[in-house]
Amino acid sequence: MTRPKRDIMISRQITDLIKEHVADIPVQHEISFIQDPKFGDYSSNIAFLLAKIENRAATDIANELKDKLSKYPIFSNVSVAGRGFINFTLARDFLISQISAADQNDFGKVNIGNQEKILVEYISANPTGPLNVVQARAGAFGNALVNLLRYVNYDAVSEYYINNTGTQIEMLYESLLARINEFNDKPSLIPENGYHGLYLKELARQILDNKIPQDQWQNYLLETIIARQKDTINKFGLHFDNFVRESTFIPRREQVLEKLKSYTYRKDGALWFKSTDFKDSEDRVIITANGRPTYILSDLAYHWDKFDRGFTTLINIWGPDHHGYIARMHGGIKVLGFNPERLIVIIAQQVTLLRNKEKIVMSKRAGEFITLEEVMNEIGPDALKFFLLMRRPSQHLEFDLALAQKTSQENPVYYVQYAYARINSIIKNALEKNLSESTKPDLTILESDTEQALIKMIIHFPDLIAASAKHFEPHHLIYYLIQLATAFHAFYEKVRVITDDATETQARLYLCQCTQKVIQNALSILGVSAPEKM
RNA sequence: GCGCCUGUAGCUCAGUCGGAUAGAGCAUCGGAUUUCUAAUCCGAGGGUCGGGGGUUCGAAUCCCUCUAGGCGCGCCA
Secondary structure, eight states, X not given: OOOOOOOSOHHHHHHHHHHTTOSSOOTTOOEEEOSSTTTOSEEEOHHHHHHHHHTSOHHHHHHHHHHHHTTSTTEEEEEEETTTEEEEEXXXXXXXXXXXXXXXXXXXOOOSSTTOEEEEEOOOOOTTSOOBXXXXXXXXXXXXXXXXXXXXXXXXXXEEEEOOSSHHHHHHHHHHHHHHHHHTTOOOOOOTTSOOOHHHXXXXXXXXXXXXXXXXXXXXXXXXXXXXHHHHHHHHTOOOSEEEEGGXXXXXXXXXXXXXXXXXXXXXXXXXXXXXXXXXXXXXXXEOTTSOBOHHHHHHHHHHHHHHTTOSEEEEEEOGGGGGGHHHHHHHHHHTTSOGGGEEEEEOOOEEEEETTEEOOOBTTTTBOOBHHHHHHHHOHHHHHHHHHHSOTTSOEEEEHHHHHHTGGGOHHHHHHHHHHHHHHHHHHHHHTTXXXXXXXXXXXXXXXHHHHHHHHHHTHHHHHHHHHHTTOTHHHHHHHHHHHHHHHHHHHHSOSSOSOHHHHHHHHHHHHHHHHHHHHHHHHHTOOOOSOO
């Protein structure tokens, strides 16, 4: 007998039942996961919304619906609370029917994206030095976001844009020359806006030692820095589908200029883009008085190319110093003939690093910064990612490196990973005792409070994924993982998995496996490893 | 001066985009292990959601205003 495939999202299943009694469900309708179990498991705000439309009391509507919805066997209880909430408690049989889907490797995958092509561009650091911690944050976030979008069926692509031309690159080269002169005992002065980091001194040494011909210095410099950045990215565990170079778009700048023509004017020898027509605070130079194109010209060419490649949504993750850049980009994109709303800019706010409560001021150009490499070496890529992803991107983030190390024992990443490792150990023990997994364990015996609570957390996973993806907010997964781990640890303390009772053992092993799969799926979206043992 | 972000427990932060008695971790205090990993569990205390006004059935959330902090404001990126 075939039945239509049931939706794995609890919220959708409940909504479907409400739909049988309410013809038009307002878009603001929400099924929320209730944290406090005394109210139930999920709640609906439908009565409030209908009250406004029908001009009736919310409690009356809620009570009517309650009577109608109570008859469905998926609920063990439906109640009305507050001024008109409808609260649902899920029936045990229903929980069991849902958990039986949770040992699938793809559990939690829901369709939101419909294979829409979406491009996520992040980090895109200038190839002028080592990656820093803000870029680490953008990196951890972008990587997790791409994974999350793919999980909900977007055709998501990650891209890193390398600004390998322009004034900054020349400045970098001049700074290198100064360092080389330094070694050759010639007069040397790093330009005022140049790069003072010691890595350039080290590179200068390398160039001299390897007797690199002078006409290759600039290329050697750039390629070395780019290679090092990529190396750091790999060590941090980030994956990019494409690395795109700004130089690729030089030919296309002309076409951008052509399109922008009616929104440009000459002043003081420069060519200006009338971005104030698009809510920018001032107009912007696109060709300088000495004939150089500014950054935005290439960037517009690049974004034009993104749209040409068929992406319908572009997400850019920028540092806080770029917020003033958004208006002109949106303006430019509009003039190019695309919908500026299709470019979504997420600002990854600043990261303030402290060491022993003292702020570390970071400026790449001044050469004072803690690199991503250094932080990673101190606290490890997993803990660093987890930490950076815990905060929503708009939140300014501060953490003390000394503290992060000192409290690493209580670090939430270990708490979650420990749950995974614990389960692994249990399963290993079961295998050693030749307890074969039952394909159809009798799950009805999972009736204790901690078991029920754990099941509820597990089957909520698809809803959590959907909500996180919808708002581009991977940080919800962190809080979910901590809750899930809490539910598991509580279960572990309360009941024994491997006992003399075969039925009980198999049912509990099954629950462990489901928990483990969910932890694994969530961690892998975040880019954090799931260790077999700790 | 203009723009962006932030202000929630002692500390670091969530709060499913307007919903119920505002939550978690850390820290503090008090308990738990002869059994599958104590990197664990159970419990307690701790709040004028920066202040004020407005919108409505209902506001930490939306609007206005004040205030505090951070960042940005280049013919750099």
